[in-house]
Amino acid sequence: MTLPLRTPDGLPVEVPDYTLLHLSDTHLTSAGVLYNQRVDADLALDRAVVEIRRAIGNGHQFDALVVSGDLTDTGDPEAYRRLAGMLEPLNIPVIWCNGNHDVRTTYHRELLGDEEGSTDSKIQFHWVGADLGLRVIVLDSTVPDAGHGYLDPRLPESFAPILARPAPGGTIVVLHHSPLPPPSPLLSYFALDRRSRQTLFTTIAGADVRLILSGHHHMAQSGMLGSVPVVVAGSTAIRTDPFARPGHERTTSSASMNLIRIYPDTYTCSVIPLDGADEVFDLDEAQCAGIIDRHPI
Numbered sequence: 001m002t003l004p005l006r007t008p009d010g011l012p013v014e015v016p017d018y019t020l021l022h023l024s025d026t027h028l029t030s031a032g033v034l035y036n037q038r039v040d041a042d043l044a045l046d047r048a049v050v051e052i053r054r055a056i057g058n059g060h061q062f063d064a065l066v067v068s069g070d071l072t073d074t075g076d077p078e079a080y081r082r083l084a085g086m087l088e089p090l091n092i093p094v095i096w097c098n099g100n101h102d103v104r105t106t107y108h109r110e111l112l113g114d115e116e117g118s119t120d121s122k123i124q125f126h127w128v129g130a131d132l133g134l135r136v137i138v139l140d141s142t143v144p145d146a147g148h149g150y151l152d153p154r155l156p157e158s159f160a161p162i163l164a165r166p167a168p169g170g171t172i173v174v175l176h177h178s179p180l181p182p183p184s185p186l187l188s189y190f191a192l193d194r195r196s197r198q199t200l201f202t203t204i205a206g207a208d209v210r211l212i213l214s215g216h217h218h219m220a221q222s223g224m225l226g227s228v229p230v231v232v233a234g235s236t237a238i239r240t241d242p243f244a245r246p247g248h249e250r251t252t253s254s255a256s257m258n259l260i261r262i263y264p265d266t267y268t269c270s271v272i273p274l275d276g277a278d279e280v281f282d283l284d285e286a287q288c289a290g291i292i293d294r295h296p297i
């Protein structure tokens with residue numbers, strides 16, 4: 001039985017044009033090594049995979065799966081292969097972005113098909129959705145052998161001709177280092193430097209960028225860069241404690257991923273905790289219809 005979804009005003013139910021999964025900071029380690037000596041990062045990521053498979057089994061569809069950096073903890077080639085081996089069989093187009101814990105050359109070789117393993121940073125362009133109308137631009141905000149983030153000040157100039165042509169469904173920018181104030185002392189030091197934040201602001205000013213997706217902060221966050229929303233996905237392995245004692249960098253073994261839905265005139269970000277939770281209710285269509293029928297408008 002499939003009942004039409006109903007709304008209070010009788011208008012059609014809103015349907016997103018594009019649906020994305022956003023994972024970050026998977027930090028897969030070398031075999032036999034625990035992340036921060038405590039967390040099996042593969043096992044933690046598998047909780048996300050199980051949840052995504054459950055969604056697919058329930059009929060949900062996704063246009064892309066964005067993974068916004070710190071894919072591995074130390075750049076072990078085998079960890080990249082394990083990561084691809086876990087996510088690519090989901091049959092959702094995967095968009096990879098590297099983070100400060102990744103090794104750029106290995107990332108290029110293992111995930112971007114660059115057999116040379118180029119040392120230069122890459123900018124990726126993806127076209128997403130059934131109509132291939134959503135443009136996703138992936139920037140590399142990393143500095144080899146450093147933790148902080150940086151963007152080339154020539155970015156606005158080089159992007160001007162590209163962004164001058166709007167995409168049918170708009171544009172999403174992905175980078176590892178979030179252009180938002182970080183939540184903790186170490187992340188403040190390893191932040192996207194303030195001039196690079198300004199560079200990003202200038203690059204996208206007036207363009208069709210609808211959303212910026214990032215990671216690095218190990219906690220779900222949202223904010224704005226000018227008039228453009230910024231969404232940070234939490235890590236699939238650990239979570240930063242924003243209530244730690246002053247000067248402390250504290251994390252817990254908590255994880256999440258984000259569900260991003262892009263509508264014609266807005267977007268939503270739903271944070272999906274991956275810590276396990278007991279079911280409270282699961283009403284079927286007939287039960288939902290019964291409740292609706294008891295509440296006439």
Ligand SMILES: [Fe+2]
Nearest residue numbers: 025070216218
């Ligand atoms: Fe990270």
Ligand SMILES: [Fe+2]
Nearest residue numbers: 070099100216
């Ligand atoms: Fe990071």
